[in-house]
Amino acid sequence: MADDSRLSAVIDDDGQLFGLINVIDALVVLFVIAIIGAGIALVGIGGEPADTRYATIDLGEQPDYTANQITVGDEWDIQGSADVLTVTDVFLAPTEDGDRNVVIRAEVNGTAIDPEAQEQSAISFAGEPLRFGRDLEIETPQYVVEGVVTDVGPEESFGTEATRTVTVEATEIPQNRVDRLGVGLTEVMRDDETATVTDVSDVASEEVRSGGDGFEVVEHPRNRDVTMTVDMTVRELDDGTVLFRGSSLRIDQSIVFEFDEVTFEGEVVAIE
Numbered sequence: 001m002a003d004d005s006r007l008s009a010v011i012d013d014d015g016q017l018f019g020l021i022n023v024i025d026a027l028v029v030l031f032v033i034a035i036i037g038a039g040i041a042l043v044g045i046g047g048e049p050a051d052t053r054y055a056t057i058d059l060g061e062q063p064d065y066t067a068n069q070i071t072v073g074d075e076w077d078i079q080g081s082a083d084v085l086t087v088t089d090v091f092l093a094p095t096e097d098g099d100r101n102v103v104i105r106a107e108v109n110g111t112a113i114d115p116e117a118q119e120q121s122a123i124s125f126a127g128e129p130l131r132f133g134r135d136l137e138i139e140t141p142q143y144v145v146e147g148v149v150t151d152v153g154p155e156e157s158f159g160t161e162a163t164r165t166v167t168v169e170a171t172e173i174p175q176n177r178v179d180r181l182g183v184g185l186t187e188v189m190r191d192d193e194t195a196t197v198t199d200v201s202d203v204a205s206e207e208v209r210s211g212g213d214g215f216e217v218v219e220h221p222r223n224r225d226v227t228m229t230v231d232m233t234v235r236e237l238d239d240g241t242v243l244f245r246g247s248s249l250r251i252d253q254s255i256v257f258e259f260d261e262v263t264f265e266g267e268v269v270a271i272e
Contacts, residue, residue, distance in 0.1 A: 051112040051123050053130060054088075054158075056151040056246070057138075059102040067092055067100035069142045076138050078126050084109045085125070085138065089158065091246025092189045094258035096265060103246030104147070105158055119154035159235035164242060165198070166230050168255060170266035172205045172223040177262070181226065185259035192233070194245060195257055199229035228266065230257070242271065 059070070076085040089105035110125035112118075122129045126136075134149045187195040204219035235243040242249045249271060256265045 051110060051121075053108050053110070053123050053152050053154060054156050055085075055106050055108050055130060055149050056158075057104050057106060057136060057147040058150050058247070059104060059138075059145050059147040061095060061099050062102045062145065063099055066143055066145065067102050070102060070104065070145070074140050074142070076140055081126075082109065083111075083125050088156075089246075090190075093245040093247070094187075094189075094256050094263065096256060096263065101245075101247070102145075103150075105246070107156070108152075122152075159237040159241075159243060162234055162236050164232050164234045164244075164249070165272040166232050166249070166268055167270035168228045168230060168257075168264075168266035169226065169269050170228075170264065171225045172220070173202075173226050175222050175224055177264075178202050178224045178226060180262045181228065181259075181264065185262065187257050187259050189245065195230045195232045195259075197228060197259065198231055200226065202226045226264075226266070228264070 062070075070087065070090055072087055072090060074087040078084065086107045086109075087104050088107050091103040091105075093101040093103075095101060108123070108125055108130055110123035110130060112121040112123055113129060114121040122131055124130070128134065130149065130152055132149055132152060135146065136149065137144065137146050181197070181200050183197055183199060185197040186193055202224040205223040205225050206217050207220045208215050209218055210216075232244050232249070234249060237243065244255075249268070251268055251271060253268050254265065255268055256263065
């Protein structure tokens with residue numbers, strides 16, 4: 001009975017809480033407060049709703065063990081705000097010393113600096129505008145890496161996947177390495193097939209030797225100059241840019257392939 005008396009002290013005979021407010025009205029008020037609280041959780045810096053942009057971030061050369069930890073779905077949550085960066089794509093490229101060049105694509109939630117400009121507005125992320133050239137130190141529970149923003153915009157799409165035939169040349173390659181090159185060699189980064197060799201040709205490298213009559217050009221006894229044709233899986237952007245493993249593909253650039261235990265470095269001389 002003591003419990004009943006205490007209950008009646010809280011809710012009177014008219015169904016009012018503490019004699020001041022109807023119980024049903026009180027429940028409605030609590031429900032509204034909960035809705036407002038949920039809304040606050042979705043609000044970014046400055047009280048504006050969170051806005052999303054999609055950024056390409058070049059993380060540069062990373063040790064192999066760090067590159068292996070960077071995966072789709074990784075998140076960087078900025079404490080004390082609604083800002084969050086989520087990795088949506090990871091592009092890896094081999095280097096001569098065994099490390100990996102890493103480029104990521106990320107969904108970035110921040111707050112529009114100029115809400116009236118809508119998608120044309122830059123967003124504030126981690127206290128600064130998210131713009132081309134900005135340096136970022138990305139922190140996740142697994143790793144901390146530094147990178148630079150190379151592209152940012154409102155569109156999630158990252159171009160159209162396509163195949164380009166590329167010619168690569170290399171000089172003074174030892175014969176024993178040339179013997180390991182051949183049609184059908186394939187480069188696979190994680191589970192993605194990135195390049196396949198479709199043709200290989202080679203000629204003797206040339207060297208200059210001095211003789212009794214001056215200098216003469218002769219064939220090198222062991223080294224070869226190699227021309228390789230490769231079908232590459234690329235992404236083509238609307239502005240005509242061609243991306244291979246997340247980075248621009250250009251004539252005259254140096255490029256490294258990792259084919260089934262064979263590493264090959266050459267210079268791009270043609271893109272079809």
